[in-house]
Amino acid sequence: MLRIEELETVLPSMTRWRVHGERGVNWALLEAELGSALPSDFRSLAEAYPVLVIGGFLTVSVPRPGAEALWASESREDEVLHDLYERGDTHGYIPFPQPGGLLSWGESHSGDSFYWRTSPADPDAWPVVVRGDNGDWSEFPVGAVEFLTGVYRRTIHVPGMPRDFPSDSPEVLGLSDRID
Helix, strand or coil: CCCHHHHHHHCHHHHHHCCCCCCCCCHHHHHHHHCCCCCHHHHHHHHHCCCEEECCCEEECCCCCCCHHHHHHHHHCCHHHHHHHHCCCCCCCCECCCCCCEEEEEEECCCCEEEEECCCCCHHHCCEEEECCCCCEEEECCCHHHHHHHHHHCCCCCCCCCCCCCCCCCCEEECCCCCC
8 A cells, every 4th residue: 555655756746735743533433424444545645634636626535623424424425426326327336335335535626536446345455446527437456545646647547537637747735624
């Protein structure tokens, strides 16, 4: 499993958003609400960073301290995925919380969705699944941090993405943890 320092090497502009210490996500509450543990690389990313927007295109949704139940609910209840599943347009993928179902962790500003396939049982072995806005489905045998690192290092190609994805030297914006 790739460490976030590798991602920081590829996206150096993200480091200005790194918090000192940990953000204090209540993982016990979040995982109880979700009904599942989460991959350790993602947990490390979520403790070090707020929600990130990479290159004005891809949003990595991490839980905010104090809003763990909301994150669990939003990740679990992806309306677009459920609608596609009901129409039989998920290429055999199923929504979480069904065993092996897809669990959301990111999205693009053009309608692409980034998931984990929650199988096998070990969250650190969950592959990334991408549903492109154009209907392409792709699965990658890596975790979220390794996926992002590969995409921005240009060693992972995601079919169906815009021609300018990933952009050269993308800026990273960190969104506030404030909960109003």
